[in-house]
Amino acid sequence: MKINYKITIGVLVISSLLTVVLLKNIFERKAEAGFRYVELVKVAEDDTNPEKWGINWPKQFDSYKLTAQPTKTRFGGHGGSEALPEQKIERDPWLKRMFKGYAFSIDYRDRRGHAYMLEDQEQTERQTKPQSGSCLHCHASIMPLYRELGKGDAVKGFEMTHQFSYKELNEMLHSSGHGHSVSCVDCHEPNTMKLRVTRPGFLKGIQVLASSKAELPQLPSIERWRESGQSQPYNPNESASRTEMRSFVCAQCHVEYYCGSAMPLEFPWSNGLKSEDLEKHWDETIFPNGKRFFDYKHKESGAEILKVQHPEFELWSQGIHARSGVSCADCHMPYQRDGASKVSDHWVRSPLLNINKACQTCHHIDEKEILNRVNIIQDRNYKLLQRGGKSLMDLLDAIQKAKQNGISQSELQEVLEFQRKAQWRLDFIAAENSMGFHAPQEAARILGEAIDYARQGQIKVLSIE
Numbered sequence: 001m002k003i004n005y006k007i008t009i010g011v012l013v014i015s016s017l018l019t020v021v022l023l024k025n026i027f028e029r030k031a032e033a034g035f036r037y038v039e040l041v042k043v044a045e046d047d048t049n050p051e052k053w054g055i056n057w058p059k060q061f062d063s064y065k066l067t068a069q070p071t072k073t074r075f076g077g078h079g080g081s082e083a084l085p086e087q088k089i090e091r092d093p094w095l096k097r098m099f100k101g102y103a104f105s106i107d108y109r110d111r112r113g114h115a116y117m118l119e120d121q122e123q124t125e126r127q128t129k130p131q132s133g134s135c136l137h138c139h140a141s142i143m144p145l146y147r148e149l150g151k152g153d154a155v156k157g158f159e160m161t162h163q164f165s166y167k168e169l170n171e172m173l174h175s176s177g178h179g180h181s182v183s184c185v186d187c188h189e190p191n192t193m194k195l196r197v198t199r200p201g202f203l204k205g206i207q208v209l210a211s212s213k214a215e216l217p218q219l220p221s222i223e224r225w226r227e228s229g230q231s232q233p234y235n236p237n238e239s240a241s242r243t244e245m246r247s248f249v250c251a252q253c254h255v256e257y258y259c260g261s262a263m264p265l266e267f268p269w270s271n272g273l274k275s276e277d278l279e280k281h282w283d284e285t286i287f288p289n290g291k292r293f294f295d296y297k298h299k300e301s302g303a304e305i306l307k308v309q310h311p312e313f314e315l316w317s318q319g320i321h322a323r324s325g326v327s328c329a330d331c332h333m334p335y336q337r338d339g340a341s342k343v344s345d346h347w348v349r350s351p352l353l354n355i356n357k358a359c360q361t362c363h364h365i366d367e368k369e370i371l372n373r374v375n376i377i378q379d380r381n382y383k384l385l386q387r388g389g390k391s392l393m394d395l396l397d398a399i400q401k402a403k404q405n406g407i408s409q410s411e412l413q414e415v416l417e418f419q420r421k422a423q424w425r426l427d428f429i430a431a432e433n434s435m436g437f438h439a440p441q442e443a444a445r446i447l448g449e450a451i452d453y454a455r456q457g458q459i460k461v462l463s464i465e
């Protein structure tokens, strides 16, 4: 029985090795969670100025300030100077035609670092069309103003802000001293520094999502909450795991939304997080005036169009990384070693500028090879996206020609529905900022559907003529 004996020893060695690895992992995680600091000043809920927090946590503050640095990758960040980022609508002319009739056809640029979020919003020429106060939800450290407006109740204050014009609310923000970009207090509870979410739009959205029937294997705390048959609504600040919180703090803003003056800001998650779930939510939404929901009427065709905005959280949630418990912060705010302690890099930016810390902690392959793999994914996505743009332009050409030939708006009704569906999908991937990386196969599926709907619309026009 010599062989069995050897196997038993082997199994014992392997299992004790595994235990050591596991313990090491647990100790490391504990060390990460239980970081130490000297509290030199007291920070509180109304301290939106990050400089004050920087006195206690200088390392995080130093890296946070670097979001003012210009960065550039093939598809990410923006170009090198102090000037405003490049116009997306000039680079891809089909985007401009797709947005005809909407402020995005006037000015739509590359995003840049968090330090600029308030300034860029104040300066965009989209402001030449009156915008609503809801815009500030994701571009400023606005919680104290919500509390002030709601007389202590932030959600109540938030629900009033869509009725203010952007200019009015922006003035109130600055005069109350809270004219800052996203700040420490937006993601951290000031007494304990624990991660937390603050934004009412997210809190409402995630509650509605939790109450839906959508399968959410990537968000296990929601599944647990459902199984336990809780009577209280899902509260991420109580129920979410630390891993989930490392994505939820970003999902306060990097999501699709409605932001106009007709209703409060809304995240469309009542049917789930997939592209078609969000579309269904909007299709089922009725404006207070009784009309079906849409963001704008397309200037050439008259179709009632849905505009998509940066659905990073939604697309990420359909990918293999989310499924494997890899959070936004793992890639966009990786730990840096600092002597014996670890500091989360608060220079939130493209992980491709930091592959060593952002990817190689998990992927033990050459940096160049990692970059190559990302390049392949992004190239494929870019090419399919351009094809999508071309097919939509062909549909718009066909509609224009039909109109010149005297085909009426009502005869075109079905065609315009195809345009709405095609644009929703095309824009979903165009507006998402990872050029397909966050969930490559899902991005390809959505673009495939976009092309299909555009071509179906085109065939339909030809059958009318």
Ligand code: HEC
Binding pocket: 073, 074, 075, 076, 077, 111, 247, 250, 251, 254, 312, 313, 314, 316, 321, 322, 326, 327, 328, 329, 330, 331, 332, 349, 350, 351, 352, 374, 433, 434, 435, 437, 438
């Ligand atoms: C597995 C790593 C990974 C995870 C997890 C991840 N991202 Fe990304 N993200 C990337 C990569 C890679 C890019 C492409 C960067 C580029 O093209 O320069 C990207 C791009 C972005 C961009 C555009 C960056 C720029 O410089 O313009 C944003 C914004 C973004 N991600 C937000 C998020 C959010 C929010 C989450 C979580 C919901 C998330 N990411 C999760 C890897 C990740």
Ligand code: HEC
Binding pocket: 071, 076, 077, 078, 110, 111, 112, 113, 114, 116, 117, 118, 120, 121, 137, 138, 139, 140, 182, 186, 249, 250, 251, 252, 253, 254, 328, 329, 332, 333, 348, 349, 350
């Ligand atoms: C309060 C809203 C808000 C939160 C919270 C937020 N972001 Fe952003 N983020 C923005 C806005 C707005 C911009 C664009 C700023 C601009 O272009 O002026 C942006 C830009 C970015 C960029 C592009 C940076 C560059 O250099 O081009 C990345 C990457 C990013 N965010 C990732 C994240 C991640 C990861 C998280 C969570 C840890 C997060 N964001 C949390 C609103 C937010």
Ligand code: HEC
Binding pocket: 107, 108, 109, 110, 111, 112, 120, 121, 124, 126, 127, 131, 132, 134, 135, 136, 137, 138, 139, 201, 252, 253, 254, 255, 256, 257, 259, 265, 309, 310, 431, 433
């Ligand atoms: C739910 C959160 C949210 C709301 C509400 C929001 N934004 Fe943003 N905004 C972002 C994020 C995240 C980015 C960075 C990603 C990107 O550029 O796609 C961004 C980027 C921008 C940019 C820089 C890139 C560009 O598009 O030119 C401008 C300008 C901007 N927003 C203006 C506005 C205006 C005006 C409103 C109100 C109509 C608004 N935002 C409402 C989250 C939001």
Ligand code: HEC
Binding pocket: 033, 035, 050, 053, 054, 057, 060, 061, 064, 182, 183, 184, 185, 186, 187, 188, 193, 195, 242, 245, 246, 249, 250, 329, 333, 342, 343, 344, 345, 346
């Ligand atoms: C967009 C959200 C966001 C903002 C804004 C933000 N942080 Fe963080 N912070 C995080 C995340 C995510 C972690 C990682 C926490 C974890 O994994 O438990 C973190 C971790 C920390 C930690 C714990 C130690 C570490 O480095 O991991 C400190 C201290 C900290 N942040 C300080 C600050 C300070 C100071 C500011 C303002 C200058 C700030 N943070 C702004 C998201 C944010």
Ligand code: HEC
Binding pocket: 319, 320, 321, 324, 326, 330, 331, 351, 352, 355, 358, 359, 360, 361, 362, 363, 370, 373, 374, 439, 440
């Ligand atoms: C915390 C761990 C972790 C980090 C950090 C991480 N990954 Fe991953 N990655 C995974 C896991 C897990 C998978 C799923 C495949 C597997 O189980 O090996 C995966 C899969 C992938 C895949 C193949 C799947 C696909 O979507 O096509 C690519 C490419 C990839 N990662 C690139 C990156 C890049 C680039 C970064 C840094 C920006 C990164 N990863 C950061 C854990 C990680």
